[in-house]
Amino acid sequence: MSIALARKYRPKRFADVAVQSHVSTTLKGAIARGRVAHGYLLCGPRGVGKTTLARVLAMALNCERRTEAAKRLAEFDQGRGASDDDTVVVAPDRDRLASEASEPCGACASCTRIWSGAASLDVVEMDAASNRGVDDARDLRERAMYAPSGDEQYKVYIVDEAHMLTRDAWNALLKILEEPPPRVVFVFATTEPQKIAQAAAPVLSRLQRFDFKRIGPAEIRERLSHVLDEEHIAAEPEALVAISRAADGSMRDALSLTDQVLSMGEGKVTADRVRDALGLVPEDEFIAMLDVIAERRAADVFPAVGRLAEAGIDFGLFLTGLADMLRAQLAIVLGGAAPDVSERAREALESRRERFADADLLRMLQALAELEPRFRKSGQQQLLIETLLVRFALLDRSVELEDVLRSLGGGGGGGGSAPERTPSRRETSSQPSAAAPSSAKSYRAESPAPRPESAARPAPRAERSSAAPVAAMAAAPAQPLHAVTGEALELSKVTGRWDALTERLKGAGKQLLATALEHSSPVSVTAQGDVTIELDEPNDFFAHSITDGRGDILTVLREWFPAVQRVQLKIGAEGPGAPPKRLTDEMVRAERIAALRKRDPVLGAAIDALDLDVAD
Numbered sequence: 380m381s382i383a384l385a386r387k388y389r390p391k392r393f394a395d396v397a398v399q400s401h402v403s404t405t406l407k408g409a410i411a412r413g414r415v416a417h418g419y420l421l422c423g424p425r426g427v428g429k430t431t432l433a434r435v436l437a438m439a440l441n442c443e444r445r446t447e448a449a450k451r452l453a454e455f456d457q458g459r460g461a462s463d464d465d466t467v468v469v470a471p472d473r474d475r476l477a478s479e480a481s482e483p484c485g486a487c488a489s490c491t492r493i494w495s496g497a498a499s500l501d502v503v504e505m506d507a508a509s510n511r512g513v514d515d516a517r518d519l520r521e522r523a524m525y526a527p528s529g530d531e532q533y534k535v536y537i538v539d540e541a542h543m544l545t546r547d548a549w550n551a552l553l554k555i556l557e558e559p560p561p562r563v564v565f566v567f568a569t570t571e572p573q574k575i576a577q578a579a580a581p582v583l584s585r586l587q588r589f590d591f592k593r594i595g596p597a598e599i600r601e602r603l604s605h606v607l608d609e610e611h612i613a614a615e616p617e618a619l620v621a622i623s624r625a626a627d628g629s630m631r632d633a634l635s636l637t638d639q640v641l642s643m644g645e646g647k648v649t650a651d652r653v654r655d656a657l658g659l660v661p662e663d664e665f666i667a668m669l670d671v672i673a674e675r676r677a678a679d680v681f682p683a684v685g686r687l688a689e690a691g692i693d694f695g696l697f698l699t700g701l702a703d704m705l706r707a708q709l710a711i712v713l714g715g716a717a718p719d720v721s722e723r724a725r726e727a728l729e730s731r732r733e734r735f736a737d738a739d740l741l742r743m744l745q746a747l748a749e750l751e752p753r754f755r756k757s758g759q760q761q762l763l764i765e766t767l768l769v770r771f772a773l774l775d776r777s778v779e780l781e782d783v784l785r786s787l788g789g790g791g792g793g794g795g796s797a798p799e800r801t802p803s804r805r806e807t808s809s810q811p812s813a814a815a816p817s818s819a820k821s822y823r824a825e826s827p828a829p830r831p832e833s834a835a836r837p838a839p840r841a842e843r844s845s846a847a848p849v850a851a852m853a854a855a856p857a858q859p860l861h862a863v864t865g866e867a868l869e870l871s872k873v874t875g876r877w878d879a880l881t882e883r884l885k886g887a888g889k890q891l892l893a894t895a896l897e898h899s900s901p902v903s904v905t906a907q908g909d910v911t912i913e914l915d916e917p918n919d920f921f922a923h924s925i926t927d928g929r930g931d932i933l934t935v936l937r938e939w940f941p942a943v944q945r946v947q948l949k950i951g952a953e954g955p956g957a958p959p960k961r962l963t964d965e966m967v968r969a970e971r972i973a974a975l976r977k978r979d980p981v982l983g984a985a986i987d988a989l990d991l992d993v994a995d
């Protein structure tokens with residue numbers, strides 16, 4: 380293959396840009412009506428088509444044939460206005476003209492030059508990561524003042540990684556955008572629009588913003604399938620699944636990875652060939668790893684990871700793959716479908732659904748997300764992976780805690796001290812260890828159908844299983860389960876209702892919220908009717924669930940305690956969860972703003988103004 384696929388199949392028309400039709404349709408319309416803005420901001424993850432669309436826009440603005448078609452279309456429409464009679468006869472011709480007037484031809488000298496990225500007087504591409512100084516911004520400003528090369532040409536500046544521009548650079552750009560020279564268009568592309576909002580909010584309000592969507596695995600598979608068809612190369616569906624997963628939402632990566640696979644062999648593209656070429660981890664390895672975690676075989680983590688290292692797998696891809704598999708397992712545990720895993724993996728996960736609690740999977744996913752930024756830069760990836768998996772294998776399990784609490788509450792054996800965990804313990808041993816407490820025995824005796832792998836698990840650590848939760852459990856059955864109106868609002872009473880509250884929410888289908896509440900407790904109640912909840916341990920997923928679900932909690936609590944006015948979450952002040960929490964909040968906020976913008980551009984402008992206030 381002489382030309383890289385990513386380059387060979389780079390779209391030449393708006394219509395060919397995958398997934399981002401909400402952006403390309405708007406731009407196409409602007410082109411057709413001759414109403415192109417002076418500045419655009421294209422936001423979205425890497426590899427989703429931001430630069431590609433910017434180039435297509437530049438091509439369209441400078442395409443000789445398109446400009447010609449636009450002129451003829453205008454003449455045609457004027458002529459038709461004079462006499463309506465020939466409308467029927469020439470309608471198809473008008474459609475063709477309209478289409479030609481909104482898309483670059485992709486074949487003229489100008490289109491070819493811009494598409495191939497060859498030096499062009501009229502289209503300047505720059506990477507802000509390497510052009511971020513003040514001098515460059517001044518240079519840019521001076522260059523922007525030059526007229527485009529021809530009367531009908533547009534000068535298009537495409538600035539990639541725009542969030543890397545300095546404040547000074549933005550100031551210089553702001554001056555240009557305030558009084559834009561005719562026929563000059565700036566297109567800024569960024570993966571981190573919130574940084575631009577912080578550094579250059581006033582500029583944002585002068586840009587027309589588009590948020591690109593992440594490209595889903597199904598869309599990537601579809602595109603790969605089309606490209607391979609065109610290349611007359613056969614491929615197994617499973618092979619395309621593997622490539623699309625490794626591409627992680629980036630079409631560009633998907634095509635580069637395909638190149639990599641094709642360069643290392645001939646004939647049909649099989650899943651094995653993809654794994655060998657890309658250093659991917661076979662799905663079976665992930666399933667085996669889930670078993671190691673479920674069965675708490677912490678000691679088995681090291682040889683397993685060692686084997687992967689020897690096989691030369693890419694640990695970054697391993698981490699992504701592990702997250703995919705945990706997410707799929709979570710979807711199945713929650714009773715949903717697991718898209719984007721193979722049929723075989725799905726069956727394997729289905730058969731393991733009893734082995735994991737949703738809350739534990741959430742905690743593992745969160746730990747993975749927290750590790751990721753550090754992981755990419757680390758020179759000790761294998762060690763980080765091993766540590767993470769050992770942590771997973773030793774994680775205190777929600778399921779077990781519940782089991783133990785149930786046995787304590789029901790069997791009257793409460794208060795017994797639980798043993799320290801024995802790390803070398805094997806799940807196959809069905810004999811209670813010497814230190815096994817009476818509570819563990821009573822659990823085995825009373826539980827109707829203990830799962831084999833959990834029967835021999837030791838009880839969680841003493842500090843987690845005793846005291847407060849037990850007290851809460853003991854208090855619960857004493858309360859009548861039907862709603863009684865008009866109870867006085869007291870902390871002990873709210874605590875007593877906590878389990879009933881989670882049950883009600885579960886019954887209402889608020890599974891995630893209920894789980895979050897199971898991992899938290901009410902900590903204070905004020906005379907003004909404020910109920911404050913605190914998480915047992917920092918967890919962003921739970922914190923967001925509770926914050927978002929305050930209305931639901933309030934509704935249910937009011938059935939018992941009409942005096943409740945507000946429900947709030949007490950955020951743990953310190954601890955390891957604090958820094959990522961801030962980041963997550965920002966991300967959530969950014970997402971909400973993006974969603975609001977899509978709904979209402981005027982509101983978007985207002986949000987920009989607000990950002991300015993907040994940032995300053």
Ligand SMILES: [Zn+2]
Nearest residue numbers: 442484487490
């Ligand atoms: Zn052209």
